[in-house]
Amino acid sequence: MTTIELPTHCDRKATAALLPELLDAVDAGPVRIDGAKVERMGMAMLQVLLAARRSAPALKLADPSGAMREALSLAGQQSLLDEGEGA
Amino acid sequence: MNSDDIQNIFFVECDESLEAAEAGLDACKAGTQDGETINAIFRAVHSIKGGAGAFGYAALQAYTHCFETLLAQVRAGTTALTPDLVDMLLLALDCLRDHVDAARSGSPAPDDTAIIARMEEALAEPQADPSPPAAGSGQAAPEDDLDAMLDDLLAPRGEVEGADPADTASDWQLHLRPHAGAMENGSEPLLWLRELAALGGTCIACDTSAIPPLAELDIEQGYLGWTFAMPSQVSREQVDDIFDFVGEDCSLAYGTGEAIPPVRLPEPAREQAGNPAPAGAEEPSPPANEPPATRSAAATQSIRVDLAKLDKLIDGVGELVIAQAMLAQRLSNDGLAHIEELAMLDGLVRDIQEHAMAFRAQPIGSVFSRVPRLLRELAGTTGKHVKLEVSGETTELDKTVIERLSEPLTHLIRNAVDHGIEDAAQRQAAGKNPEGTLSLSAEQKAGRIVIRIADDGRGIDADKVLAKAVANGLVAPDTRLSTDEINDLIFAPGFSTAEQVSSVSGRGVGMDVVRQNVKELGGRISIESEPGKGTAFVLALPLTLAISDGMIVQVGDQSLVVPLAHVVESLRPQPGDLKGMGAKRLMLNVRGRFVPILPLSGITGGSAVDDPCRGVLVIVDTERCGQAALLVDAISDQRQFVIKSLDTHYRSVEGVAGATILGNGRVALIVDVDQIVQSAGAASSLQAAA
Numbered sequence: 001m002t003t004i005e006l007p008t009h010c011d012r013k014a015t016a017a018l019l020p021e022l023l024d025a026v027d028a029g030p031v032r033i034d035g036a037k038v039e040r041m042g043m044a045m046l047q048v049l050l051a052a053r054r055s056a057p058a059l060k061l062a063d064p065s066g067a068m069r070e071a072l073s074l075a076g077q078q079s080l081l082d083e084g085e086g087a
Numbered sequence: 088m089n090s091d092d093i094q095n096i097f098f099v100e101c102d103e104s105l106e107a108a109e110a111g112l113d114a115c116k117a118g119t120q121d122g123e124t125i126n127a128i129f130r131a132v133h134s135i136k137g138g139a140g141a142f143g144y145a146a147l148q149a150y151t152h153c154f155e156t157l158l159a160q161v162r163a164g165t166t167a168l169t170p171d172l173v174d175m176l177l178l179a180l181d182c183l184r185d186h187v188d189a190a191r192s193g194s195p196a197p198d199d200t201a202i203i204a205r206m207e208e209a210l211a212e213p214q215a216d217p218s219p220p221a222a223g224s225g226q227a228a229p230e231d232d233l234d235a236m237l238d239d240l241l242a243p244r245g246e247v248e249g250a251d252p253a254d255t256a257s258d259w260q261l262h263l264r265p266h267a268g269a270m271e272n273g274s275e276p277l278l279w280l281r282e283l284a285a286l287g288g289t290c291i292a293c294d295t296s297a298i299p300p301l302a303e304l305d306i307e308q309g310y311l312g313w314t315f316a317m318p319s320q321v322s323r324e325q326v327d328d329i330f331d332f333v334g335e336d337c338s339l340a341y342g343t344g345e346a347i348p349p350v351r352l353p354e355p356a357r358e359q360a361g362n363p364a365p366a367g368a369e370e371p372s373p374p375a376n377e378p379p380a381t382r383s384a385a386a387t388q389s390i391r392v393d394l395a396k397l398d399k400l401i402d403g404v405g406e407l408v409i410a411q412a413m414l415a416q417r418l419s420n421d422g423l424a425h426i427e428e429l430a431m432l433d434g435l436v437r438d439i440q441e442h443a444m445a446f447r448a449q450p451i452g453s454v455f456s457r458v459p460r461l462l463r464e465l466a467g468t469t470g471k472h473v474k475l476e477v478s479g480e481t482t483e484l485d486k487t488v489i490e491r492l493s494e495p496l497t498h499l500i501r502n503a504v505d506h507g508i509e510d511a512a513q514r515q516a517a518g519k520n521p522e523g524t525l526s527l528s529a530e531q532k533a534g535r536i537v538i539r540i541a542d543d544g545r546g547i548d549a550d551k552v553l554a555k556a557v558a559n560g561l562v563a564p565d566t567r568l569s570t571d572e573i574n575d576l577i578f579a580p581g582f583s584t585a586e587q588v589s590s591v592s593g594r595g596v597g598m599d600v601v602r603q604n605v606k607e608l609g610g611r612i613s614i615e616s617e618p619g620k621g622t623a624f625v626l627a628l629p630l631t632l633a634i635s636d637g638m639i640v641q642v643g644d645q646s647l648v649v650p651l652a653h654v655v656e657s658l659r660p661q662p663g664d665l666k667g668m669g670a671k672r673l674m675l676n677v678r679g680r681f682v683p684i685l686p687l688s689g690i691t692g693g694s695a696v697d698d699p700c701r702g703v704l705v706i707v708d709t710e711r712c713g714q715a716a717l718l719v720d721a722i723s724d725q726r727q728f729v730i731k732s733l734d735t736h737y738r739s740v741e742g743v744a745g746a747t748i749l750g751n752g753r754v755a756l757i758v759d760v761d762q763i764v765q766s767a768g769a770a771s772s773l774q775a776a777a
Contacts, residue, residue, distance in 0.1 A: 011275070012270045012271075012306060012307075015306055016306045019304070019306060022301065023301060023302060026301055041277065042270065042275050042276075042277055043265060043269070043270060043275065043276040043277050043309070043311060044270055044306055046277070046311070047298060047304065047308075047309075047310050047311060048301070048304060048306070050295055050298045050310075050311075051298050051299060051300060051301040051304045051310075052301045054298055054300060054301070055300045055301040055302070056301075071277055074277060074280045074281055074284055074290065075277060075280055075290065075293055075311070075313070076290035076291075076292065076293035076313065077293060077295075
């Protein structure tokens with residue numbers, strides 16, 4: 001399982017930097033996303049995570065930080081925090 | 088409209104926001120700390136921040152960000168709004184004003200390190216709960232309820248927990264869809280959601296249906312849309328404020344009848360994703376979302392007009408007044424002075440003039456609102472804490488008067504605090520509240536605006552003033568003066584009673600300048616003082632500077648205008664009413680009071696009636712010299728006149744306040760009543776010798 005660590009500031013720039021790595025990882029197999037360090041979360045990253053989950057239902061979002069939980073809750077997307085299908 | 092115009096509008100709005108924030112903080116200080124008040128302060132700072140970002144004022148934006156963050160915590164209830172914090176926020180607002188001024192003038196940003204440090208300290212202290220109480224859906228599902236979450240995720244139109252329609256019975260709905268540009272230039276849609284949540288909004292639907300597979304995703308694109316339930320007490324304006332500077336980058340829709348606006352994708356192939364109708368948006372909802380619709384209608388009740396355009400209109404109205412007077416004259420020559428049409432025209436011209444003047448009218452509150460800051464600064468330099476009482480702040484007067492009033496008013500207030508109000512120890516010793524009180528009031532009285540600046544300080548010490556005036560050589564040591572006359576000496580050039588010249592209120596050059604400023608506005612200033620009780624300065628100002636009412640009088644072959652504001656009465660005396668005084672001077676007995684008679688032929692030259700019993704006496708009231716009777720040949724008319732400055736077109740002439748054009752096309756001089764009476768003799772001898 002590949003683990004991808006989200007950066008502190010998940011803005012559009014960070015999301016663009018992360019996208020190729022995420023694409024490769026999703027193609028390669030199960031992915032674990034580590035959100036422990038996230039302090040700021042933007043809409044771009046949220047969209048990427050939702051798309052990644054749609055493409056790879058087994059994608060797991062682990063250790064979300066308080067800031068990340070709050071952002072997901074604001075956007076009505078706490079459900080991203082589930083275990084992921086088949087994980 | 089170019090970008091400079093837009094920036095100017097931004098700065099005008101900044102001023103409005105600063106005023107709103109100051110009013111809100113003042114209300115908080117006075118004990119009104121409800122959500123709406125705090126929200127208004129937040130919105131004000133927020134809108135400055137938005138504009139600062141849009142126009143690239145980085146320092147202003149950074150400062151407002153810090154300020155706003157603290158206000159957001161206060162609004163969310165995580166930071167308690169203590170009196171100390173309100174004081175600190177007021178100081179922060181002063182600094183914000185300096186930031187705005189610096190951005191406007193292009194000067195370096197003020198030093199804000201100290202106040203930012205204090206704000207950060209206030210931010211750091213009580214942050215026990217990092218998430219605002221109103222944030223999010225408020226009822227986050229337990230984390231182990233994975234099945235429910237999975238259902239949510241996989242639902243094509245992401246319905247969200249906490250969306251019980253019963254809970255939102257009195258709410259209204261907002262639908263938003265950020266587009267591609269919404270994530271550019273530091274904009275972040277999730278921050279808007281946070282602000283909606285801070286207003287008490289709850290996400291009831293998130294439309295994820297447009298999200299493509301990861302490989303097709305375009306980072307720049309906006310795929311998500313939301314429906315928020317907003318509490319009924321939140322107005323649409325409050326919500327619109329959040330999206331003030333977003334523009335086209337986010338589509339908004341209001342009300343239950345609406346849905347989340349469609350995604351805007353570049354390729355036509357994706358249009359099928361363009362019309363999602365999220366379940367949340369279709370929820371049955373009570374008719375409580377009407378208020379937003381009615382509020383939006385009220386929002387378009389005013390427009391901004393360039394002042395120069397307005398002044399052109401007012402100039403035009405001035406010419407219309409003259410043309411109407413000319414027409415009246417012409418008709419009168421043909422014996423048609425009293426035709427109905429002329430009276431109608433006269434009424435209409437007067438109406439138009441009043442309405443045009445009303446455009447320029449502004450509430451005096453815009454000047455009064457700067458006073459709290461002044462008092463805070465004075466408290467810092469003098470150590471005297473002064474309570475402010477304001478009344479009549481909605482009284483309106485001409486914009487130019489308002490602008491030029493600020494300086495004399497500031498001077499008077501500085502004087503009141505520095506000289507008038509005693510320090511706390513002295514006040515306590517005198518049995519007064521250690522905190523002084525300054526009252527500002529404004530009211531419209533008989534065609535003039537009367538502004539009163541009163542303190543409850545020590546009052547004017549007449550003996551001290553007289554001693555100082557004698558020492559300065561302003562009056563002879565043996566002069567006998569009434570208390571009013573002694574008080575009046577304060578306005579003499581080069582007079583100061585402060586035992587030590589302080590940096591706060593000037594070096595004795597102040598009060599004569601204040602009087603001059605007020606006089607230039609066509610106003611008068613007077614003093615009411617009671618030893619030990621306080622002092623009040625009373626300013627009487629004209630409503631407008633451009634058009635006034637006057638009495639047209641004949642002196643020899645000339646017409647002169649006496650401003651009606653000075654005129655008390657007019658009469659033709661009997662020989663018994665006159666009394667000679669000295670070789671040339673005549674006094675008029677007006678019901679037991681004697682007032683000096685001044686012939687106006689001094690201005691016009693040439694021959695004029697010199698026997699008061701054959702002419703007419705116009706009794707006028709002056710600012711400093713009491714009453715006088717102006718001797719003229721005859722009174723020919725009373726009408727509105729348009730004031731044309733002599734200084735601009737010729738040069739200033741003693742005894743003449745300006746000129747106007749009469750109905751017959753001739754120029755008539757406007758009499759400067761104060762100056763004529765004053766220069767006619769020493770002030771003391773002109774006082775009514777009752």
